[in-house]
Amino acid sequence: MTRVIEYRDALNEAMSEEMRRDQRVMLLGEEVAEYDGAYKVSRGMLEEFGAQRIIDTPISESGFSGMAIGATMVGLRPIVEFMSWSFSLVAADPILNNAPKMLYMSGGQFGCPIVFRGNDGAGGQLGSTHSWCVEGLYSNVPGMKMVIPAFPADAKGLMKTAIRDDDPVFFLESERLLSFKDEVPEEEYLIPFGQALVRRPGTDCTIVSFGRPVHFCLEAAEELAKEGISCEVIDGRTIRPLDIDTIVESVRKTNYLVVVDQSWSFGSPGSEIAAQVHQHCFDDLDNAVARVHSADVPTPYAVELEQAYLPNAHRICEAVRAVTYTA
Amino acid sequence: MPITKALETQIDHISILDEHGNFDEELGAGLIPDEDLVKLYEHMMICRQLDEVAFKLQRSGRMGTYPQNMGQEATSLGAAYMLDPADWMVTCYRENCGLFWRGLPMEKILQHWMGDERGNQIERSLYCTPIAVPIGTQMLHATGLAWGAKYRGEKQIACTFFGDGATSEGDFHEAVNFAANLDIPVIFFCQNNQWAISVPSSIQCSAPTVAQRGVAYGVDCLQCDGNDLYAVAWCMKKAIESAREHHRPMFIEAVTYRLGDHTTADDARRYRDEEEVELWKSRDPLNRMRTRLMGLKLWDEAREAELKERAERTVAAAVERAETIEAPELSDIFNWTFAEVPEQIALQRDTMRTSSIGQDPSQIASEQTTSA
Numbered sequence: 257m258t259r260v261i262e263y264r265d266a267l268n269e270a271m272s273e274e275m276r277r278d279q280r281v282m283l284l285g286e287e288v289a290e291y292d293g294a295y296k297v298s299r300g301m302l303e304e305f306g307a308q309r310i311i312d313t314p315i316s317e318s319g320f321s322g323m324a325i326g327a328t329m330v331g332l333r334p335i336v337e338f339m340s341w342s343f344s345l346v347a348a349d350p351i352l353n354n355a356p357k358m359l360y361m362s363g364g365q366f367g368c369p370i371v372f373r374g375n376d377g378a379g380g381q382l383g384s385t386h387s388w389c390v391e392g393l394y395s396n397v398p399g400m401k402m403v404i405p406a407f408p409a410d411a412k413g414l415m416k417t418a419i420r421d422d423d424p425v426f427f428l429e430s431e432r433l434l435s436f437k438d439e440v441p442e443e444e445y446l447i448p449f450g451q452a453l454v455r456r457p458g459t460d461c462t463i464v465s466f467g468r469p470v471h472f473c474l475e476a477a478e479e480l481a482k483e484g485i486s487c488e489v490i491d492g493r494t495i496r497p498l499d500i501d502t503i504v505e506s507v508r509k510t511n512y513l514v515v516v517d518q519s520w521s522f523g524s525p526g527s528e529i530a531a532q533v534h535q536h537c538f539d540d541l542d543n544a545v546a547r548v549h550s551a552d553v554p555t556p557y558a559v560e561l562e563q564a565y566l567p568n569a570h571r572i573c574e575a576v577r578a579v580t581y582t583a
Numbered sequence: 584m585p586i587t588k589a590l591e592t593q594i595d596h597i598s599i600l601d602e603h604g605n606f607d608e609e610l611g612a613g614l615i616p617d618e619d620l621v622k623l624y625e626h627m628m629i630c631r632q633l634d635e636v637a638f639k640l641q642r643s644g645r646m647g648t649y650p651q652n653m654g655q656e657a658t659s660l661g662a663a664y665m666l667d668p669a670d671w672m673v674t675c676y677r678e679n680c681g682l683f684w685r686g687l688p689m690e691k692i693l694q695h696w697m698g699d700e701r702g703n704q705i706e707r708s709l710y711c712t713p714i715a716v717p718i719g720t721q722m723l724h725a726t727g728l729a730w731g732a733k734y735r736g737e738k739q740i741a742c743t744f745f746g747d748g749a750t751s752e753g754d755f756h757e758a759v760n761f762a763a764n765l766d767i768p769v770i771f772f773c774q775n776n777q778w779a780i781s782v783p784s785s786i787q788c789s790a791p792t793v794a795q796r797g798v799a800y801g802v803d804c805l806q807c808d809g810n811d812l813y814a815v816a817w818c819m820k821k822a823i824e825s826a827r828e829h830h831r832p833m834f835i836e837a838v839t840y841r842l843g844d845h846t847t848a849d850d851a852r853r854y855r856d857e858e859e860v861e862l863w864k865s866r867d868p869l870n871r872m873r874t875r876l877m878g879l880k881l882w883d884e885a886r887e888a889e890l891k892e893r894a895e896r897t898v899a900a901a902v903e904r905a906e907t908i909e910a911p912e913l914s915d916i917f918n919w920t921f922a923e924v925p926e927q928i929a930l931q932r933d934t935m936r937t938s939s940i941g942q943d944p945s946q947i948a949s950e951q952t953t954s955a
Binding site for chain 1: 671673700701703704705707712713717720722723724725726727728729730731732734735737739741753754757758760761764765918919920921922923925926927939943946
C-alpha cells in the first residue's frame with residue numbers, strides 16, 4: 257500500500273521512525289525544535305521526542321558538527337541538520353577533516369555514525385553564497401557516504417538506512433523538492449546505499465543523474481521520445497557509494513552516455529562517472545561521454561540567469577542529440 | 584538616568600605552592616594526600632626524562648617531529664589526578680604527563696610521534712581520545728562527549744585541554760557557548776604556555792587574562808599558577824564538582840610556560856629572550872615539588888638519584904618497545920576508512936594499486952597479457 261506525501265514528510269517519517277526505534281538517535285541544528293525546522297522538515301518532532309532529543313542549537317555549524325562527533329564517541333547517533341549545505345562550509349573542519357577520518361586515525365576505534373543533512377543546490381534565487389551543490393566539493397573526501405534522493409520514497413528509505421549506517425553520511429536534500437508529492441509505501445522499508453534505479457528504460461542513450469536534476473532528465477526523455485530517441489534514465493540515488501555497475505550495464509546497451517550533475521564540472525561526480533565509464537566501457541562507447549553541469553561560474557542571483565546557469569531539460573536534450581549524432 | 588553597571592566581574596587567581604616553596608596551608612589542606620605526592624613527582628620526572636630522550640631521538644633521526652612538554656607537566660597531571668578514571672580526557676599534544684598518569688603506555692606516545700598511527704589506538708578503558716593536532720577541534724568533541732554522557736544519564740564528565748593560541752579559534756568559542764547554554768558537564772582547561780609557536784599570547788588575547796574569555800559565555804572561570812600542582816588540583820576540584828553535580832562547565836586558565844621549543848621543528852631561541860626562559864626555569868613545577876617533598880621529609884638526595892636512574896631505565900625500555908613494534912602491514916592503508924571495507928577499496932587493497940587500474944581487474948588482466 258502506498259499514499260502520496262511530500263518529500264519533507266517522507267524525511268520526517270524516516271527520522272521519527274528511527275528515533276522511536278533507537279534512543280541513541282537525536283536531531284540537532286538551527287531552528288529544528290520550536291520552529292519545526294526552517295523548512296518544516298522536523299514538524300511535530302519536538303512534541304513527540306522532547307527537547308532532550310530535538311535540540312535547538314546556537315547559530316554555530318562548526319560547533320554542533322564537532323559536538324556530534326564527540327557524542328558518537330559515547331555511542332550516540334546524532335542527525336545534524338544544516339539549514340542549507342551552503343552553511344556547512346563554516347563547519348568544513350569537523351565534517352571533512354574530522355568525522356570521515358576519525359575511524360581511520362583512531363585505528364578503528366571511533367567511527368562517526370552521524371547523518372549530516374540539509375538543503376543542497378541552487379534554483380531558489382538565493383545568490384552565490386547560499387546555492388551550493390556540495391556534492392562536487394565534498395564527494396572527493398574518503399570516509400563518508402553521500403546520498404542525494406530525488407523522490408520522496410527514496411528520501412525516506414535512504415534516510416532510514418543513513419541513520420542506521422555506521423559511517424558519517426552526507427544526506428543532500430533539495431529545497432526545490434521539499435513540497436514535491438509522490439507515492440511512499442505505508443509499510444516500513446529501507447533502501448540500501450549504492451543501488452541506482454532505472455527510472456525510465458530506454459535503448460538509444462543513457463542519461464544518469466542524481467538529486468533534483470533527475471526530474472529534468474525525465475522531462476528531457478519525454479521530449480526526446482517524441483523525436484524517436486529512446487533514453488534510459490538512471491537515478492544514481494547515492495554518490496558514495498556509486499553504483500557504477502548499473503550505469504555500465506546501461507551504457508553497454510545504449511552505447512551513449514550523458515551525465516547530468518548540478519555541481520560544477522571540474523572534479524565532480526559527473527567527471528568521476530565519465531572517467532569510470534570510459535575505463536569500463538571503452539569499447540562500448542560510440543561517442544565520448546557528454547556532461548551537463550552548472551556553468552563554471554558562481555551561481556547568479558537573477559532568476560533568468562540562474563535558470564540558464566543550471567542544468568535543465570532543454571540543455572539535456574541538446575546534449576543527448578549531440579552525443580547520439582541526431583542534432 | 585544614572586549610569587549603572589551591567590556587569591562587574593572578577594577572576595580569582597589560585598596559587599598554593601610557589602617557586603620558593605611557600606605553601607598556603609589553608610588552600611592546600613587535604614587537597615593531595617602526602618602518599619600521592621611522591622608518585623606525582625615521580626611521574627613528572629619520568630615525563631621530563633621522556634622529553635629529553637625524545638628530543639635526542641628526533642635529532643638522531645629516530646623519530647619525527649615531537650612537541651616537548653617540558654615545564655608544563657603539572658597542568659595535565661594535576662587535572663588527570665583529580666578526574667575520575669572514567670571521565671574523558673580530550674587532549675591535544677602537550678598532556679603527556681596526565682595521559683601517563685591515566686595509564687597510557689609511554690611507548691604509545693613515542694610510537695605516534697615516530698609516525699605510526701597505531702600510537703593513537705588507545706584502550707577504550709582509558710577514556711582518552713586520539714591526540715588532536717589541528718588546533719582546537721578537540722574542544723567540540725569534548726563538549727559532545729559530555730553532552731552524550733549527560734544524555735545517557737551517566738555521571739561521566741569531560742575535560743579538554745588546549746593552549747592559549749587555541750582560544751583564538753572559533754571552535755573554542757562555539758564549544759564554550761554550547762556547553763554554557765546547554766548545561767554540558769565539560770571542563771575547558773587552557774594551558775596558557777605564553778607562546779603559540781612564535782606568537783606571544785598578547786597577540787592571541789589583549790585582555791589581561793585568557794580566563795575572562797569564558798566570562799563572556801556565562802561560565803565560571805578560574806586562573807591558577809599552572810606550575811603549581813596544588814593550584815591545578817584546587818581548580819579542578821571546583822570544576823569537577825560544578826560539572827558533575829550541576830552540569831555547569833568551567834574554564835580554567837593554568838598559567839605556565841613552554842620551556843622547550845614548540846616542536847623539534849622549531850627553534851625558540853630565534854624569537855624569545857633568554858632572560859624570560861631563565862625566569863620560567865626558576866618557576867619549574869618539578870623543582871618546587873621536590874623542595875616541598877624534602878620539606879615534608881618525603882624525599883632526599885638518595886631517592887632523587889634512584890629516581891633519575893629509574894627514569895632513564897623506564898624511558899629507555901619504552902623507547903625499545905616503541906622501536907621494536909613491527910611496521911604496519913601495507914594493506915592497513917585501506918582499513919578503517921569505513922566501518923565495512925567497500926568493494927572499490929577492497930579491490931585496491933587486494934591489488935595494492937591505488938591507481939584506477941587497481942579498481943578494474945579486467946585492465947590488470949590485459950596488462951599482464953601484454954607484458955607476457
